[in-house]
Amino acid sequence: MKALRIETPEGVVFSLQLATPVLRALAWSVDGAVLIASSVVIGRASGTFAVIGADWANAIATLLYFVSSMAYGMLFEWYWRGQTLGKRLFGLRVVDAQGLRLRPAQVVMRNLLRSVDFLPGAYLVGATACLFSRKGQRLGDLAANTVVLREAKLLEPDVERIAPAKYNSLLALPHLAARLRSRVDPEAVRIAVTALALRDGYDPRARVELFAELAGYFRSLVEFPEAAVEGLTDEQYVRSAVRAIYGR
């Protein structure tokens, strides 16, 4: 996954995860659905304007549809600080490419340039630009000097709920537990946490296969002594590994 590295004047370096074209497409499909829904609402509402004449009702509907399609992204990204409904749903956010706050002129510019990114249809130009750009920018982002980030999930999961407190043989070996924490991929931890939270809802065979795969991944990162993992099923191993990763 592409990342944007920023060094602050204090000398601290941080990186921001850039949204993938697939995530952006999913967010856009939600926004597209919202726009279709709004056009239906406008169509219905235009019926109420019929009292002033069918001609004016059509004119108002045409203008409302045009304004809503043009202003949707601009207004939401302005008021929600870089998020539309779709972006909020998928945890994406538009920010200045230097990590600074998004400005109204940038919001308008990136939305005006959608017309070029959309060409020849279904955002083909924009998606191609995203794939080849170092910062994952479509042409509108390039001109507005913006990037789309994937916001980090900020909250720790409720470890007690997903893996009730028991003796954890992996935590008895703090140096190996620390090595596990340092090597693990956050995405894999998220998958493991979700799998543990939903484990009672799985088909028994799928449950066994899923936890076998996850346990295999965690085992490949750090080799604990046989005595520490003896008798642990794959699911118990994953649970112990997650607790060790969160230091509990």
Add this chain to the structure above:
Amino acid sequence: MILDPARFVDMERVYWNELQAILDKLRVEPGWRMSIPEVQRLHYLYERCSADLARLDTFSTEPLLRGYVESLVSSAYAEIHETRAPSGKVRWRALGAAFPRAFRRHLGAFRLAVGLTLLGGAFGWFAMRADPDAKAVLMPFPGLLDPPATRVAREESARMDRLHGQKASFSAMLMTHNIQVTVMTLACGVTWGVGTVILLFYNGVTLGAISADYVGAGYTQFLAGWLLPHGAIEIPAILLGGQAGLVLAGALIGWGERASRADRLRSVARDLLAIALGAAALLVWAGLVEAFVSQYHQPVLPYGLKIAFGLLELAALSIFLARAG
């Protein structure tokens, strides 16, 4: 080295939560103005979290914890280091003044847009005169494919209002279509200007071909009476879109400029916005005039009156762009 991450998290969590709460409030209430002590507290929390991130960077490689603190520091960084003035309400009066100023600041790009359109116009004129059979290609609009004489005779002898009950919706359609064309002309600037140049030239070709067709057939007065009332505003608006597209292209290319591309784009962003909004406002007027005035000819509306109206509009627009702001 952080030997006990759980203890480290427990010690620092209270500061992270406090910073998170401030950032959340800033997101929910964009207009929130902090007091001096609140700003100082935000700055302290930002520095403390930055220090935590630096500790995690140097002594540990915990990706989950790092990602969390990193997201806090990045959000706080945007708030702390943003030096551009906050923009709350839209100041329409200021925007009205910004439009002609932005136009004048980039007069060279406007001249280039006019030149490209005139070049296209000359091409369309000569192509039409050299090969009248190419009419359908040069001006692909069904309403213009009839010989000028047929159209003029039909519209001048019309006894009924052919747009009766459709004027408002026709006007709305014209507004939205012309704004889309103008936005596209601007947006194509991002193709390093190639798209904008093509659109301006193509627009010129169509105008040149139409002019050649009607002037060649001896209907110059009809052409002026038909085009001028709305064209006096619509054509300059599209040229303004072209101007903005060329300015955008210039900022992307950056010939002979030492500033970074990001800085160049940032420096023209407000001007592009002002020009785009100004052009859109002009096209709303042009749409009204085209539906309610331009489609009516002699004897309903004398050509002299329509031409004078168009010239008056053009003069007013020129004075506004040259003097206002």
